[in-house]
Amino acid sequence: MPRLFDNLSSGNGYKCRLLLAQLGVPYERVELDIFAGESRTPDYLAKNPNGKIPLLELDDGRYLAESNAILWWLAEGTPFLPEERFRRAEVLQWMFFEQYSHEPNIATVRMWLMHMELDDAKRRAIEDKRPRGYAALRVMEQHLAARRFFVDDRYSIADIALYAYTHVAPQGGFDLGDFVAVRSWLDRVRAMPGHIPITQV
Numbered sequence: 655m656p657r658l659f660d661n662l663s664s665g666n667g668y669k670c671r672l673l674l675a676q677l678g679v680p681y682e683r684v685e686l687d688i689f690a691g692e693s694r695t696p697d698y699l700a701k702n703p704n705g706k707i708p709l710l711e712l713d714d715g716r717y718l719a720e721s722n723a724i725l726w727w728l729a730e731g732t733p734f735l736p737e738e739r740f741r742r743a744e745v746l747q748w749m750f751f752e753q754y755s756h757e758p759n760i761a762t763v764r765m766w767l768m769h770m771e772l773d774d775a776k777r778r779a780i781e782d783k784r785p786r787g788y789a790a791l792r793v794m795e796q797h798l799a800a801r802r803f804f805v806d807d808r809y810s811i812a813d814i815a816l817y818a819y820t821h822v823a824p825q826g827g828f829d830l831g832d833f834v835a836v837r838s839w840l841d842r843v844r845a846m847p848g849h850i851p852i853t854q855v
């Protein structure tokens with residue numbers, strides 16, 4: 655049975671929990687207190703030198719880090735990942751967008767507001783990230799204005815990757831009020847069979 659090293663507050667971990675639930679794959683979950691440094695111990699760094707969750711331990715003992723790589727690994731050969739070459743590249747396009755333009759701005763601000771003491775440097779960093787986060791949301795809004803899902807009009811791991819931190823963006827102080835298409839898409843993702851909330855394992 656695969657083992658997922660995880661933290662319940664993490665949207666990156668949630669991406670994996672959500673797909674595992676929707677695939678019906680049984681797994682063991684190991685909760686790490688990342689705020690107490692449990693992902694930075696020598697033992698954990700031997701598993702993932704980058705010191706971060708999520709991390710998937712496969713049945714054969716190999717380790718896979720990076721939430722979107724884990725999604726890709728789990729989704730291969732299932733309806734959550736298209737087969738056609740260009741559609742697969744589009745899935746990757748949105749997953750890279752998530753990691754470069756969305757997560758570093760929206761997830762980071764959420765994490766700081768929920769879990770950290772804010773000093774002046776952090777407040778300035780939030781001011782810098784806020785417009786970048788809204789810019790990412792506008793890109794999503796524009797794409798979703800005429801589409802039900804991100805790729806090929808069907809639910810895929812591109813939607814899971816982007817849902818994880820978009821649906822909790824208000825916890826980072828992002829107002830989704832004007833993002834009508836994004837909010838309808840959030841509802842569609844929530845309505846998918848086997849959906850679980852971020853706090854449920």
Ligand SMILES: N[C@@H](CCC(=O)N[C@@H](CS)C(=O)NCC(=O)O)C(=O)O
Pocket residue numbers: 661664665666667688693694705706707708719720721722753
């Ligand atoms: N790009 C990575 C980011 C992973 C990440 O930032 N994990 C955070 C929690 S969301 C973490 O483990 N932080 C603990 C630490 O850095 O010590 C992914 O998508 O998996």
